[in-house]
Amino acid sequence: PGPGGAKAPVLAGVRSIIAVASGKGGVGKSTTAVNLALGLAAAGHRVGLLDADIYGPSMPRMMGISGRPTSSDGQTLDAMENYGIKVMSMGFMVDEETPMIWRGPMVQSALEQMMRDVNWGELDVMVVDMPPGTGDAQLTMAQRVPLTGAVIVSTPQDIALLDARKGLNMFRKVDVPVFGLVENMSYFTCPKCGERSEIFSHGGARREAARLGMDFLGEIPLVMEIRETSDGGHPIVVSKPASEHAKV
Amino acid sequence: PGPGGAKAPVLAGVRSIIAVASGKGGVGKSTTAVNLALGLAAAGHRVGLLDADIYGPSMPRMMGISGRPTSSDGQTLDAMENYGIKVMSMGFMVDEETPMIWRGPMVQSALEQMMRDVNWGELDVMVVDMPPGTGDAQLTMAQRVPLTGAVIVSTPQDIALLDARKGLNMFRKVDVPVFGLVENMSYFTCPKCGERSEIFSHGGARREAARLGMDFLGEIPLVMEIRETSDGGHPIVVSKPASEHAKV
Numbered sequence: 001p002g003p004g005g006a007k008a009p010v011l012a013g014v015r016s017i018i019a020v021a022s023g024k025g026g027v028g029k030s031t032t033a034v035n036l037a038l039g040l041a042a043a044g045h046r047v048g049l050l051d052a053d054i055y056g057p058s059m060p061r062m063m064g065i066s067g068r069p070t071s072s073d074g075q076t077l078d079a080m081e082n083y084g085i086k087v088m089s090m091g092f093m094v095d096e097e098t099p100m101i102w103r104g105p106m107v108q109s110a111l112e113q114m115m116r117d118v119n120w121g122e123l124d125v126m127v128v129d130m131p132p133g134t135g136d137a138q139l140t141m142a143q144r145v146p147l148t149g150a151v152i153v154s155t156p157q158d159i160a161l162l163d164a165r166k167g168l169n170m171f172r173k174v175d176v177p178v179f180g181l182v183e184n185m186s187y188f189t190c191p192k193c194g195e196r197s198e199i200f201s202h203g204g205a206r207r208e209a210a211r212l213g214m215d216f217l218g219e220i221p222l223v224m225e226i227r228e229t230s231d232g233g234h235p236i237v238v239s240k241p242a243s244e245h246a247k248v
Numbered sequence: 249p250g251p252g253g254a255k256a257p258v259l260a261g262v263r264s265i266i267a268v269a270s271g272k273g274g275v276g277k278s279t280t281a282v283n284l285a286l287g288l289a290a291a292g293h294r295v296g297l298l299d300a301d302i303y304g305p306s307m308p309r310m311m312g313i314s315g316r317p318t319s320s321d322g323q324t325l326d327a328m329e330n331y332g333i334k335v336m337s338m339g340f341m342v343d344e345e346t347p348m349i350w351r352g353p354m355v356q357s358a359l360e361q362m363m364r365d366v367n368w369g370e371l372d373v374m375v376v377d378m379p380p381g382t383g384d385a386q387l388t389m390a391q392r393v394p395l396t397g398a399v400i401v402s403t404p405q406d407i408a409l410l411d412a413r414k415g416l417n418m419f420r421k422v423d424v425p426v427f428g429l430v431e432n433m434s435y436f437t438c439p440k441c442g443e444r445s446e447i448f449s450h451g452g453a454r455r456e457a458a459r460l461g462m463d464f465l466g467e468i469p470l471v472m473e474i475r476e477t478s479d480g481g482h483p484i485v486v487s488k489p490a491s492e493h494a495k496v
């Protein structure tokens with residue numbers, strides 16, 4: 001622990017730390033976090049990717065990394081790496097099928113360890129993939145880490161926006177700036193006849209951003225290839241709106 | 249508190265209590281829980297529906313109920329009601345946009361209050377809509393409530409099955425029987441040309457059920473009308489496989 005006891009801020013050396021969040025699960029936070037990290041690395045930044053979803057870590061799969069972390073100094077764990085990005089996740093610590101049946105305090109200490117006791121090397125940007133909800137993991141990140149800002153991901157329908165809004169209001173309450181909203185699974189185009197279906201509705205996040213006076217960072221359609229590549233560990237960098245990268 | 253202090257089991261009078269769960273968010277747990285509750289009520293059971301998702305409650309919207317609960321005895325809250333089903337959710341207690349920025353112990357006490365201090369009336373079946381993850385809410389329900397069993401919902405792709413498997417293994421660890429697996433968003437049929445797209449893959453949950461020697465309770469396709477009706481508070485009872493209702 002640094003000066004001031006165990007509670008010195010973690011990740012102090014990293015220039016900017018971006019949380020990719022949403023109150024709702026399954027909207028594409030992990031997919032977006034991976035794409036953002038890849039985009040930033042392609043732009044020449046030294047990037048780390050922290051999987052803050054203790055109960056449902058997706059990064060090992062999505063970044064195509066298997067195996068356990070090792071330690072070169074006997075004290076800290078070396079971050080895993082692929083595509084030029086440093087990665088750490090609870091998914092590297094246990095077998096894929098093992099549930100982490102932990103209450104809040106364990107989640108908090110696991111997150112602190114992944115930030116403090118991991119040798120991340122020199123980083124310009126850390127992208128943090130947040131779990132759904134507004135509980136222990138979100139509070140720990142907001143209170144312990146100098147977050148530069150958050151990107152909120154939502155699907156277009158009201159039910160998802162309801163939870164995205166809760167996530168957004170949480171960041172406002174704990175004084176973390178919100179860079180803007182991304183609308184994912186925005187529409188589906190039939191591969192055979194080109195018919196466009198708005199399965200999860202369309203345009204909800206754009207209207208919400210306008211209502212709240214926030215940046216709308218773009219819409220990503222529901223594309224089978226995104227699921228195939230991201231779940232298979234070969235993420236394609238979705239042509240992210242330039243404004244997102246410009247933020248950092 | 250009953251005999252044995254504050255820790256007497258809650259919901260003791262209810263004949264069967266079914267948790268609808270999955271480790272993954274956004275796979276259709278709430279939609280499935282509502283459909284299951286409606287199907288059971290249509291079959292003549294007296295049904296309660298508990299929204300155990302403290303951070304992202306969906307039941308007020310999906311059951312088309314607004315307003316705050318009231319108390320007729322000054323001690324317990326009266327459950328809300330629609331479609332002949334009794335409902336309780338944190339969503340009735342706060343404004344829709346307000347995030348519950350709570351750590352684990354608060355989640356636990358909110359869940360206990362919703363079970364103990366609510367006047368549910370005489371119930372045959374309680375359906376519990378679980379949040380994503382394997383943390384405080386799941387542990388509280390598994391430890392404090394005599395759960396009859398759990399229905400696990402997943403979408404077909406590996407990334408979702410990974411988390412569904414964690415949820416399933418958790419129930420096994422805490423000795424709660426698992427009735428079986430439901431595959432939701434199983435495929436999409438183009439409304440114009442009938443082309444079938446397996447956006448989130450297809451058949452993963454059926455294979456998983458076979459691998460684990462469990463019942464496969466059926467597949468539900470990705471249908472726009474399901475999203476429109478369930479998010480709009482007019483749930484259609486999706487023709488649920490009869491075997492699910494036979495379980496109770």
Ligand SMILES: Nc1ncnc2c1ncn2[C@@H]1O[C@H](COP(=O)(O)OP(=O)(O)O)[C@@H](O)[C@H]1O
Nearest residue numbers: 025026027028029030031221222223226227407
């Ligand atoms: N735009 C998209 N098109 C198709 N599939 C997507 C898209 N975005 C995400 N997915 C898929 O949806 C699932 C859920 O996404 P994920 O990133 O895990 O969401 P979250 O992190 O919010 O739970 C994954 O299987 C992912 O590959």
Ligand SMILES: Nc1ncnc2c1ncn2[C@@H]1O[C@H](COP(=O)(O)OP(=O)(O)O)[C@@H](O)[C@H]1O
Nearest residue numbers: 159273274275276277278279469470471474475
């Ligand atoms: N089979 C389906 N077809 C179309 N939309 C669906 C289907 N199942 C769920 N949805 C929609 O997907 C979104 C997520 O479902 P929800 O029940 O909230 O999932 P969870 O409770 O797992 O987070 C909701 O908007 C819901 O209406």
Ligand SMILES: [Zn+2]
Nearest residue numbers: 190193438441
């Ligand atoms: Zn078509």
